[in-house]
Amino acid sequence: MSMFIAQTINKADPTTDIELMVYSLQNRLNQFFAITIALVISAWTGQWLGIVSAYLLLMLIRGRSGGRHLPSLTWCSLVSGIFMGLVPLINYNEKVIIVMTVVSVITFLLYAPNYFHERNDDGSDLKNKVIVTGIAASNLFIESSLMATILVVQAITIIPWSRR
Structure with missing residues (x-):
């Protein structure tokens, strides 16, 4: 679809x-x-606010911590939207939330940010680590399953x- 749109625009310019x-x-x-898939699911579940919260948190955390990518953007759209x-x-329950949050905090402390592709180092890795770890640690007080x-x-x- 991207190629079709780009070629159409290229014909005009x-x-x-x-x-x-x-x-x-x-x-x-x-x-x-991804957003469209999530909103279609929310039409059935009525979880509009949860989906908006999930989207905003996922984009913030993912953008600051990096992470592996799925094999294609199609898979990414499907999996992200369904997720x-x-x-x-x-x-x-409260105990599971605490354990998941502590595991996340430790993982972010050890590995964030971790980009599995080439990028320009802008010197903000420590800042990003602090941000994602702080956001994760805040869930010890919020205690949100989402x-x-x-x-x-x-x-x-x-x-x-695995080794790179």
Whole structure:
């Protein structure tokens, strides 16, 4: 879909860089479809606020902590949308929330941020570690099942399971 849109735009303005446009469109469409899937699920579950909270927290934590990527943007859209749509339905008792949160805090302290692709180092790794660890630790007071689930899943994605 990104290629089709980029080619259509390029016909109207041949000076546009198709490869750059495809890349940009893929990222935007990925977010759009993930949110759309989550909102469709919320139409059945009525969890509008939970889905918005899940989206905002996931984007904040993921953007600051890095993590592994799925094999394609299509898979990313599907898995992210379903995850954000279903995570508000999960409820744990207080002890499970605390354990999940502590595991997340320790994982973020040890591994965040962990980017599994090349990037320009802007010198904000320590700042990002402090932010994600602080957000994770705040769930020790908030005790949110939604937050604990998002934190532990994101923490799992930053663990370097094998050598690079």
